[in-house]
Amino acid sequence: MGSFALSPTNEKELMKRVGDIAGLTFGELAAQLNVKVPENFKREKGWSGQLIELALGASAGSKPQQDFPELGIELKTLPLSYNNQPLETTYVCYAPLTGLSGIHWETSNVKNKLQKVLWVPIQGEREIPPKDRIIGQGFIWQPNQRQQQLLQQDWEELMDMICLGKVEQITARIGEVLQIRPKAANGKALTDAIGKDGRPITTRPRGFYLRKNFTQHILDEVFC
Structure with a gap:
């Protein structure tokens, strides 16, 4: 995909853009950006x-910083079911497996x-063709003290x-709101x-993921 929009200069400008795409289908947004929509996401998960x-x-792309570094905001899409429940865990970042001296939560x-x-809910049911899936209304979230404690x-x-x-x-069972799972394009990828x-x-590279119950709680806070 090529570049289209310049980075927003402030949060207000970002949220206007978020409002502008809310309610569009992927097909409609892709047409505006001159991007081809895949028939399915089996080979194009991201x-x-x-x-x-x-x-x-x-x-930022895949760099180890927020997607909007000037604003200090990370972008996460959240595929939802018909009854507005998260369909999958949310990838956060790679888990460091070496060079761990002096690592701690505050600088993690x-x-x-x-x-x-910035959470952007999207329709995620597999039976809906990608071009017909609707983009929801995005919202800004910051963890409260209790959520910070659980994550830490x-x-x-x-x-x-x-x-x-x-x-x-x-294993994926460890962690109340955050888990670690293998993260690689294929099972043959290895790291130190x-x-x-x-x-x-x-071993296989690992990634941190937010559990579905945690993102459900975030949604409930905002929309219920």
């Missing part, structure tokens, strides 16, 4: 997020990414396991990590 990034002028990429989020507790528990060489023992007794090992 396409919807990229389309919305393009429309709103997000500049998870905290940085989640300190201020999970992050610290998971990072402790990585530091102790227990990355292979981490700390193994048992501090020895280096190779």
Whole structure:
């Protein structure tokens, strides 16, 4: 996808753009941006997020900073079911598996990414063709004190396991609101990590994800 909109200069300008695309289908927005819509998302899983990034002028891409770094705002699309429940977990960022000396929550990429989020709900039911899926009304969210505590507790528990060489023992069941799962384009991708007794090992890259119950709670706060 090429570039379209310049980065917004302030939050008000960003939210105007968010309002402008609310209610459009992917097909309608893609036509405005001269982008081809895939027939399905099997091979283009991140396409919807990229389309919305393009429309709103997000500049960071996959860099370890917010999508709108000048505004300190991260963009996350949220695929919803017919009854407005999250259909999947939300990817936050890669989990560091090496170079962990001195790492702590306050300077973590998870905290940085989640300190201020623009959520854009989208229709996510698989039976709806991508071109017909509707973009919802986006909203800005910042974690409250309780949510910050939960995120920090999970992050610290998971990072402790990585530091102790227990990355292979981490399952998606660990963590109340935040979990770690393999994150790679295919199962053959490997990266360095700390193994048992501090020895280096190779393992699949891991990513941090927000659980569906956490994003459901965010939606309930805003719309209920």
